Amino acid sequence: MRRFLLVNPPIHDFAAYDFWLQPYGLLSVAGQLRGQAEFLLFDYLDRARSDGGFRIADCGLKKASAAHPQSDRWGRGRLCCERIESPEPLKNIPRYFRRFGAARTCFTDYLRERGPFDYVLIQTMMTYWYPGIREVIEDVRSTWPGARIVLGGNYATICSEHARGLGADLVVVGSDLEPLWQFLEMTPDPGQPALWEVVGANDYSPLRVGAIKLADGCPFRCSYCSVPRVYGGFRPRPLERLLAEVELLAGRGVENVAFYDDALLFDAQKVLVPFLKEVLRRDIRVHLHTPNALNARFLTGDLARLMVKAGFKTFYLGFESVSRQWQQGTGGKVFSEELAQAVEHLFAAGADPVDITAYQIVGHPNSDVQELEESMRFVRRLGIRGMLADFSPIPGTPDGEACRRWVDLEEPLMHNKTAFPIIRLGFEEVNRLKDLQRALNRSIMAPGAI
Numbered sequence: 001m002r003r004f005l006l007v008n009p010p011i012h013d014f015a016a017y018d019f020w021l022q023p024y025g026l027l028s029v030a031g032q033l034r035g036q037a038e039f040l041l042f043d044y045l046d047r048a049r050s051d052g053g054f055r056i057a058d059c060g061l062k063k064a065s066a067a068h069p070q071s072d073r074w075g076r077g078r079l080c081c082e083r084i085e086s087p088e089p090l091k092n093i094p095r096y097f098r099r100f101g102a103a104r105t106c107f108t109d110y111l112r113e114r115g116p117f118d119y120v121l122i123q124t125m126m127t128y129w130y131p132g133i134r135e136v137i138e139d140v141r142s143t144w145p146g147a148r149i150v151l152g153g154n155y156a157t158i159c160s161e162h163a164r165g166l167g168a169d170l171v172v173v174g175s176d177l178e179p180l181w182q183f184l185e186m187t188p189d190p191g192q193p194a195l196w197e198v199v200g201a202n203d204y205s206p207l208r209v210g211a212i213k214l215a216d217g218c219p220f221r222c223s224y225c226s227v228p229r230v231y232g233g234f235r236p237r238p239l240e241r242l243l244a245e246v247e248l249l250a251g252r253g254v255e256n257v258a259f260y261d262d263a264l265l266f267d268a269q270k271v272l273v274p275f276l277k278e279v280l281r282r283d284i285r286v287h288l289h290t291p292n293a294l295n296a297r298f299l300t301g302d303l304a305r306l307m308v309k310a311g312f313k314t315f316y317l318g319f320e321s322v323s324r325q326w327q328q329g330t331g332g333k334v335f336s337e338e339l340a341q342a343v344e345h346l347f348a349a350g351a352d353p354v355d356i357t358a359y360q361i362v363g364h365p366n367s368d369v370q371e372l373e374e375s376m377r378f379v380r381r382l383g384i385r386g387m388l389a390d391f392s393p394i395p396g397t398p399d400g401e402a403c404r405r406w407v408d409l410e411e412p413l414m415h416n417k418t419a420f421p422i423i424r425l426g427f428e429e430v431n432r433l434k435d436l437q438r439a440l441n442r443s444i445m446a447p448g449a450i
């Protein structure tokens with residue numbers, strides 16, 4: 001039987017946090033080959049392995065926390081990391097640069113102990129995280145030169161030319177997997193759920209957090225987002241496969257499942273509602289989370305009640321700005337009164353205010369008209385938390401292209417979300433806004449404090 005190694009690479013960045021991070025795309029692809037090959041997973045970001053597989057003490061990495069890698073009550077937590085030198089293009093950004101995840105020697109030991117492999121499939125995520133992928137490719141090449149390396153996912157799709165330069169044997173662009181099946185000379189079964197059983201199967205880390213995505217693409221065309229341009233219009237995934245996926249997760253003891261959807265509430269009567277009704281009918285008990293932002297416009301009273309009943313615990317709402325001019329200029333995804341209405345529905349349905357958060361972009365090229373401070377105060381007045389979402393300029397999007405006057409987008413490191421707001425607004429201003437956001441959030445817990 002052919003042997004596949006699946007790899008979720010380390011992250012080189014100023015900051016990274018395990019916000020329900022899972023290599024879900026990679027596992028979805030491998031799931032389609034279930035039973036046809038032997039699969040192993042090396043997940044550099046698996047916090048549960050940090051005193052086992054990672055052998056943190058041996059590799060001198062800073063521990064994620066004083067005790068065993070702790071998670072918060074919904075399964076998120078800090079990743080272990082070590083300080084490294086900032087790469088040349090980011091030298092002027094006055095923040096410490098780090099490498100997050102298992103030490104390099106853990107991977108090379110693992111390769112030697114568990115190899116050889118016929119294929120190595122690597123998950124790529126943020127475009128500016130490519131140094132982690134380069135590192136994985138170098139180590140695979142030097143240990144098992146005969147292994148054939150495949151890249152797929154977000155960086156491979158958005159920066160495909162750049163990714164080809166890293167020396168993999170195949171770069172899969174977008175969600176068309178036909179070139180992959182031809183390369184492997186294998187026939188997929190698209191009805192199969194993601195290959196969650198490889199997580200923890202070869203080590204002593206149980207699977208704790210899962211991810212799911214009910215639909216591909218997005219019906220909106222927000223000027224800062226790449227999804228509709230890269231993945232096209234909204235297409236629901238088959239309900240039966242999704243239910244098999246969530247059952248597989250719950251059956252393996254997973255408590256928290258994050259939705260990776262770009263438009264989870266769109267066409268809810270046809271997609272989310274039937275899914276949640278089946279989750280309730282089958283008595284599948286998991287906590288559900290929406291890190292990738294919900295569109296408040298579609299959050300009706302009925303839907304909010306169903307979501308809370310089915311197990312949704314945290315609600316992240318994409319707001320971005322209170323300014324009508326900014327809202328209209330970026331695609332009119334949501335208006336302020338729609339956010340206010342959605343929050344009322346969530347309160348009425350029994351959602352906990354501390355678990356409702358509105359995202360607002362910081363460092364956007366049109367920040368002049370964004371009225372960010374007023375947006376933050378508007379969110380505070382609704383009685384929910386705010387979170388500043390640092391802007392990442394993505395090539396091929398209207399807003400990303402507008403940033404070419406500040407940064408060289410051909411270098412994916414310059415898409416970094418910590419760097420761009422500092423370049424756009426200045427270090428002091430970014431710090432001031434973040435401090436203000438923290439103070440506003442603290443005042444939710446202690447009303448009247450601000």
Ligand code: B12
Nearest residue numbers: 022025026122126127152153172175225226260291389390
């Ligand atoms: C889920 C998600 C997140 C999650 C994290 C996911 C993770 N595991 O790391 C959260 C919510 C934390 C997140 C955060 C952010 N995100 Co985000 N996120 C996504 C999203 C929706 C899916 C990414 C994903 O997991 N894809 C994997 C699976 C779910 O995708 P799939 O479609 O099923 O995969 C298919 C193909 O892609 C392919 N494939 C996928 N993987 C693989 C692997 C192999 C080997 C192969 C062969 C094929 C393959 O085959 C699959 C089957 O068809 C994308 C948008 C999108 N729709 O892709 C944005 C996206 C990646 N994020 C984006 C952004 C901007 C951000 C933030 C900067 C937002 C912010 N300001 O806070 C932060 C950055 C976090 C950080 N620390 O830097 C941008 C990209 C930015 C960039 N420069 O790369 C995207 C593209 C959205 C956008 N606005 O355009 N994000």
